[in-house]
Amino acid sequence: MSATLATPAPRDWSSYRADFPQLARQVHGKPLIYFDNANTAQKPQSVIDAVERYYTQFNANVARAVHTLGEEATAAYEASRDTLARFINAGSRNEVVFTSGTTQAINLVAYSFALPRLSAGDEIVVTQMEHHANIVPWQLMCQRTGAVLKVAPITPSGELMVDRFLEMLTPRVKLAAVAHVSNVIGTVNPIAELARACRSRGVPLLVDGSQACPHMPVDVQALGCDFYALTGHKLFGPTGTGALWARREWLEEMPPFFGGGEMIRTVSFEGTVFADPPHKFEAGTPNIAGFIGLGAAIDYINAIGIERIAAHEAELLAYATAAFKQVPGLRLFGEAPKKAAVLSFLIEGVHAHDLATLLDHEGVAVRSGHHCAHPLMQFFGVPATARASLSFYNTREEVDRFIVALEKVRRLLA
Numbered sequence: 001m002s003a004t005l006a007t008p009a010p011r012d013w014s015s016y017r018a019d020f021p022q023l024a025r026q027v028h029g030k031p032l033i034y035f036d037n038a039n040t041a042q043k044p045q046s047v048i049d050a051v052e053r054y055y056t057q058f059n060a061n062v063a064r065a066v067h068t069l070g071e072e073a074t075a076a077y078e079a080s081r082d083t084l085a086r087f088i089n090a091g092s093r094n095e096v097v098f099t100s101g102t103t104q105a106i107n108l109v110a111y112s113f114a115l116p117r118l119s120a121g122d123e124i125v126v127t128q129m130e131h132h133a134n135i136v137p138w139q140l141m142c143q144r145t146g147a148v149l150k151v152a153p154i155t156p157s158g159e160l161m162v163d164r165f166l167e168m169l170t171p172r173v174k175l176a177a178v179a180h181v182s183n184v185i186g187t188v189n190p191i192a193e194l195a196r197a198c199r200s201r202g203v204p205l206l207v208d209g210s211q212a213c214p215h216m217p218v219d220v221q222a223l224g225c226d227f228y229a230l231t232g233h234k235l236f237g238p239t240g241t242g243a244l245w246a247r248r249e250w251l252e253e254m255p256p257f258f259g260g261g262e263m264i265r266t267v268s269f270e271g272t273v274f275a276d277p278p279h280k281f282e283a284g285t286p287n288i289a290g291f292i293g294l295g296a297a298i299d300y301i302n303a304i305g306i307e308r309i310a311a312h313e314a315e316l317l318a319y320a321t322a323a324f325k326q327v328p329g330l331r332l333f334g335e336a337p338k339k340a341a342v343l344s345f346l347i348e349g350v351h352a353h354d355l356a357t358l359l360d361h362e363g364v365a366v367r368s369g370h371h372c373a374h375p376l377m378q379f380f381g382v383p384a385t386a387r388a389s390l391s392f393y394n395t396r397e398e399v400d401r402f403i404v405a406l407e408k409v410r411r412l413l414a
Helices: 013-019 045-057 068-087 104-116 134-147 161-169 193-200 248-253 287-305 308-326 352-358 373-379 396-413
Strands: 098-101 123-127 149-153 173-179 203-210 227-231 242-246 264-268 271-274 330-333 342-347 368-369 386-391
Touching: 045 068, 045 123, 045 287, 068 287, 098 104, 104 134, 104 173, 104 203, 104 227, 104 352, 123 134, 134 149, 149 227, 161 193, 173 193, 193 203, 242 248, 287 308, 308 330, 308 396, 342 352, 342 396, 352 368, 352 386, 352 396
Parallel strands: 123 149, 123 173, 173 203, 203 227
Antiparallel strands: 098 242, 227 242, 264 271, 330 342, 342 386, 368 386
16 A cells, blocks of 8 residues: 655745745844835745756757757746646646746737727726836827727725726727736735626736736636736746736737747748747747746745735735834825735825835835836825835734834934
8 A cells, every 4th residue: 555645734934934045134234124025026045046057057048959958948948838827727838928027028918919909099998006017008009009098097095996997898998907916005906807897898808917926826717817917026036037828819819029039930031930829929049047947936836835825925914004004104005905915105204215215224125116106106196105015934023123113214204
């Protein structure tokens, strides 16, 4: 009789910190408190090792060689596509296009999908909470075609006005583009509901998933959207990595965004026959090491369990929110019932940059500025906020130390 292997017991959450070398360092002589995860996440040692292993053991280009190194590089690179496809439950690995990040993914949809379909008077619908990466490409498309950008409003608490969004889905709308999770206020939008409404009206839906994939399960088939963009460096992977998931039928119809090597079947001076998706959209030498590292990052997340991560971060967010509300003069932006572990805030009379600068001297890393969301700042009537964004490797103790540092800064600037 074969032995049954027991499932390893979950590790204590604080023990995961040892997997991230950066978390052990000090800043200005104080232990680092890294609360800038919405900007970029730290990398576990397994990701760093995967990148180093590529460069030291089988550094070669992909899909161009029959020698051993080239075959090993190609196998590892394409294995990461399989890993990512499973992670978001894509219907096929061929629906996953590797990009440099969400920005490139959205621009790919803008130029290859939207531009050929837009005419004067057509409309694109976005929301008031979008990152610039999900605004500017659509503005460029509108300038080129005469289409009009429409903006679905949000409530003072940062929730999307879903009824207003649905009302805007008129026959003139050729595309809707919505953040899964706001990078500023953490609001989690009801993507499945929005996708059903869009599909019933024949409106393709693009989702900016940069802030969702590191913090919650993402199933693109269950969500029912048409396009889903994600960024690798927020997902504990290397910078310069990301992906666009798209329905197979759209990828087959879309023309290439870039032209060059590796995205073709044959080339002659009379014309070119392009490769099938996803390679049709992946011209040139890719970030091979980066995508191998991204595969390792997803393996790391899977070993923990994304559902466990989501539950833990929800508890951490509740704890931090309660602590923030005890700080005199603190204004918290965005308190939607469903939100990720992001807290944007200001102290009365203190500029966000001053807050972040002085917190840095206490060893605390937070983001300050408009967070690539000028329209959202205008909605709240402020030029900038400070933003504390948490990850599963952050702790209640760090929140407590942050509050002490914040109180110190507040008194200094009072």
